[in-house]
Amino acid sequence: MIIVARGKLTYITEIERQQVDAMQLWGKHEDPLLGSYNFPVMSELQREYWYRNKKYTLSKKCFGVCNLENQFVGYIALRNIKWIRRISELGIVFDPNYINKGYGTDALKGFLEYYFDNMKMRQLNLKVAVFNKRAQKCYEKCGFQLQEIKYDEFEDQNLEVFDREDLEEYQQFFKKEGTILLSQYKHMCITKEAHYAEQLT
Template sequence: MTEIQRQQVNAMQFWGKHKDPLFDSYNFPVMNEAQREYWYRNKKYTLSKKCFGVSNLQHQFVGYIALRNIRWIRRISELGIVFDPNHINKGYGTDALKCFLKYYFENMKMKQLNLKVAIFNKRAEKCYENCGFQLQEIKYDEFEDQKFPVFEKDELKEYQQFFKKEGTILLTQYKHMCITKERYIK
């Protein structure tokens, strides 16, 4: 795992797509050269963000781990993980996150790592639990894809249980989880 490289952003354009419509918003968007450069610079040169590329044993770039809302004085931040859909369910997320936690707590000297995971994302939730994250609370928050037509399309009816609308805002339940340095050491 290394800090994200510019050529890796280009490689994301060739990642697979999730087949489950619930995960459409997790697909890496198609971007032109200027948009990719902006995305890279925003992740690389912003004090409140850091991004790390993940490669498998065959040196294929398969995902990235991102930190956002880094609070350097308090030594806490929020986690985000994105993997090429062609490389999920292979244990890469759990392996990468376990390695990353060592770096996060020992090298970066951080004290706590927070995350939120959509209630329907059982695969990611299992990964986080396997890495030592504990549930803090479950609450409704804005869904990433406000254009997701869950209440407009009959073929998405089975997913309505995960969502609600407040006015025009589409909400879903998220599990808020965290791991502290003390828990990591145990």
């Protein structure tokens, strides 16, 4: 196991094949708005493909997150890596059994040190659904700044958000364009300079 970064509650490793198998045992989000974050049931062949795609694609990198009890609790993914411009996009997914424990913020703070110091990157971008307040707080604590809010295609196109009374309060964040379900997203970023400035405060 290759450890690339450490937080106070977590440590981050290069993604390992057995970690992909462990994702099959993760819990499920009960919130229907977060259903697309549930890791799908995969065959062994599909898991092998997922691992190789994340591990050996030049424009992607993936890292496992473990707590201090050595439990695999989540992963951090980089996509659309532009190696010349030193910029990429962040994705982060945690086992629902381990959310609201401070692991996400802790892991991301540790990872940012590795991202800027070791990978020599200049900027990290992300987008987060406007309704996802918990994730927004995590990113804000880590120093990410809002760039813009705009509608993007929602991950779960099967969610019937306008037909469910239990989701009525969230309908304001969605709209339909033809048959495509769109949701409001906050586009955020952190630069190397802003990260270092954050460490001094």
